[in-house]
Amino acid sequence: MMYEYWWANVRPLSDKKKMEVRRGIDSAEELYYIEEMKLRMFSCLEEVDIAGILKSRRMWKTKEEYEKLRQLEIEFIPWWSAGYPERLLEISDPPYALYVKGKLPDEKLPSAAIVGARKCSPYGEAQATRYAQELAGRGVQIISGMARGIDGIGQRGALNVRGKTFAVLGCGVDVCYPREHIGLYMDILDHGGGIISELMPGTKPLPWFFPQRNRIISGLSGAVLVMEAREKSGSLITADLALEQGRDVYALPGPVNSALSQGCNRLIKQGAGILLSPEELLEDLAVLGRNKMEKLYENEIKLETKENMVYSCLDFEPKNLDRLIRETKLPVTEVLSVLISLELMGLIREVSKNNYSKII
Structure with a gap:
């Protein structure tokens, strides 16, 4: 190698x-x-x-x-290797190789990019946190660039609910940029996420690397959410790339007299989806989830009888362990064993202690 x-x-x-x-x-x-x-x-x-x-x-x-x-314990993943993300192979200009600390997003699970202004408003900050928490809490992987403002806020929101988040950097994965996000950098890794770059380790953050890395953010995502953006913004570059790649783009509406909302309002005028509530967005993403489930079965990944019994009792709303035991009539040890198996398969998640919900 x-x-x-x-x-x-x-x-x-x-x-x-x-x-x-x-x-x-x-x-x-x-x-x-x-x-x-x-x-x-x-x-x-x-x-x-x-x-x-x-x-x-x-x-x-x-x-x-x-x-x-x-x-440095950095994984090197060239484009031809089995570990390279299929989603990136779909785009017109995939990176030759990726460098990864931690993990790559699980392609069996839905993912969404949350991007926006570095100097965001309290409104943008609140909405980025709200959407990230709601999505990540339901098993959607959050992808962003770990930049100041909306990017970092969205990723912190995902971590707040024990969700998975992945940062694509415009520098080497061993370089934390911005430096003040070292806590976020470490927390992403500690909570099962990953730090990703196409640049070799040690590469310093230079201005022209950031527009280039945006195609990876959108490429790894099923949908791109623009929370706040000026008329000329790097987030709009990500949105344009997402459209070219066939990804869904959503934008958060804002006051017409706010410079930070001009880019988002323009995207909505041009046909982007409008972010009205996380619940509505999750309904859209649930379609992606169902497609993923169908693909799992197409690939002949079947559930055993007990796994199917437990999985069929679950829903997208959390259900308590005691209720699952009553409904399946299985011993508590078997239910717990099956729940762990389903969680490892990426089909369910433990939302809170002994409360489980479907992801797809």
Whole structure:
């Protein structure tokens, strides 16, 4: 894998060219030792690309760099590997590889991005918290960029209800930006979420990385929620990318005389879904959940008899353990065992102590 790590970081080669070359060869190790004459057989490579590859082979300390990656406990996931998110493979310009601390979002579960203004209003802050808590409390994974303002507020809201949240950074995953979000950074990891980037570890946050990372935020999400945005805003870039990727976009309406609501109101005028309440949004996302359930069965992931008995007794509203025991007529130990199994499968969640609800 160390040669794959090298190839992922060859500059100035684009990700698209890296993918095209990698498809035409057995391994990155072969690329590392390939003769210059054979490199020229790839029609996508220009002189500057070939020069960059040859220079990288001379300068890149392959074993040393890969060992640094391992010591940092960062997972390296190239696009062709089994762990790479299928949702990202659907977009037109997927990153060649991802670097992950913690976990990636579970693709069997619904997910939504919550994005918006860095300098948000009390109204935007309250609504971001409200939507994040309601969605995450019902098993929707919250994805954002861990930025100041709406992004960080939404992710904190998800953590408040023991939900899962994932941050896509415009820097290396070992670099906490902004620095004051170090507590949020650590809490995301401690609560089973993940820190994600397409940039190699140690990469500093530079302005042009942030618009680029937005396609990953939208790509990993089933829907994008814009909570507050000015007329010209990075959040609108995410919304545009989401539409290009076939994702649903929702916007929070606001006062017509508020600069922070102009971008959202404009999105609504252009046809974005309007955020009126978390409950209505959850109804929309429930359709995604049903589709996910159907896909599980299409893939022949079947529930055992006892699992099916317990699962069929549950609903999207929490149900107490005692009631489940009465309805299934199973011993308490068996019900608890089945509940753990269903939770590990991503089908249910424990909303509060001994109270369970369906996720999909």
